Amino acid sequence: MKIVELVKLVNGTVLVQGDRQDRDIKGGFGADLMSDVLASIQPDAVLLTGLCNPQVVRTAQVADVAAIVFVRGKNPPIETIRLADQEGIPLISSPYGMFELAGRLYKAGLPSFEKSVDPDCSCE
Amino acid sequence: MDTGSSPKERVVTDQDAQNITRVEELAYELKISQVMTREIRSLTPDMNMGDVLDIFRSQRVSGAPVLVNGELAGILSIEDIIRALRAVDLASPVSKYMSSQVMTIHDYDPVIEALKVFVKSNYGRLPVVDENNKLVGIITKGDITRGLLNALQHVYHEEEVIRYRASHLFEDIISDRTSLILRYRIKHGDFTHGGNASANIKRALLRLGANPQIARRCGIAIYEAEMNLIIHTNNGGTIRVEIEPHQISLEAYDDGPGIPNIQLAMQPGYSTASEEVREKGFGAGMGLVNIKRCVDDMRLESSTISGTNLRLKIFLREKDAFADVSQQGKETKK
Incomplete structure (x- = not known):
């Protein structure tokens, strides 16, 4: 799924365009705890979150997240936007809540990119 | 569940307005002088419109400045030629059809200034003057597009060059054991x-x-360690990374307060973080667990007297090594 399709599906407002419009979003993930994201997200996922601080962008960069969608119409502070712009990570704000967003994306064919927790699994 | 489409009206938020893309940034960085056309095909007021039509057609231009003794006297565009054609008046001089009130732009201005003029007016080109108001070039929307694309390609190319040079680092430098050390000072609460x-x-x-x-594995492990230094230390700490062709060693250390019970700290979900930290999305008690998952070897030592020392290693398989490790091995065995 491309960024343009994602924006349409979530009825989103684009806050930061990002570097690569052609990047393929391969799955989805929703969390407010960044450690949960770091623990089990696979590369090239869209991250749905209610957390708006710059750490979201850092987490996204470290974990190869393709785009960030803020739920419930949240608008992040300017530091978050600046960092995302600098790192080239798309930021989108959607009026829908986390459950609704996950449902919409799942229905549109986007699989879950949240690995189930297995104490023995590695990061790969 | 009503998932019907809601109005698609886009409200421009403050964030939208402040959101500056890389291209916009370049429009502020690039100077007019870097993108303008310097070879100016200029006209004189006494030339007749028919000759100008031929010049425009043969040179494939759609406008040109009109000069008198090297001074800018006006500008003539293809629109003016169309007016002359309509009036069957191609024998008339340029002075009759040119616009003599010419808006100019300085060569030291950023490209964004020209873009603003193009957006506000219906001008297709702007004469560019230097600080002495002497004509030095002409700028069109096409020049700007070309300039921005070149600049973007340049930025991309620079990164490629850096990557190319860096990736040869370990092969270019010969020693019995080469390593690259990176150090970062992390402040508490930052x-x-x-x-x-x-x-x-x-x-x-x-x-x-x-x-x-x-x-990615290194990034995740170090990110968690970095957040731990920010959240849990008295005076912050240090991150040290040693990159060798066959392994990456990561170290995070601080001078206190230390972890009273390491076994407990390693338990998934166990956390001593404050409510404030949890609100920031951290302190879920998964940090050390995440780190362990990402590395091949993890050593955590801590005392309430001297602080905490976390040492991590990631071993690189032969295909992932930064240089041909087998060669290095042979060298040292000699």
């Missing part, structure tokens, strides 16, 4: 810059030509 060190480490690894999976 959430604003939290993650900067890990971002820089990940970028460095990618520039060195690391497998993206490896860079």
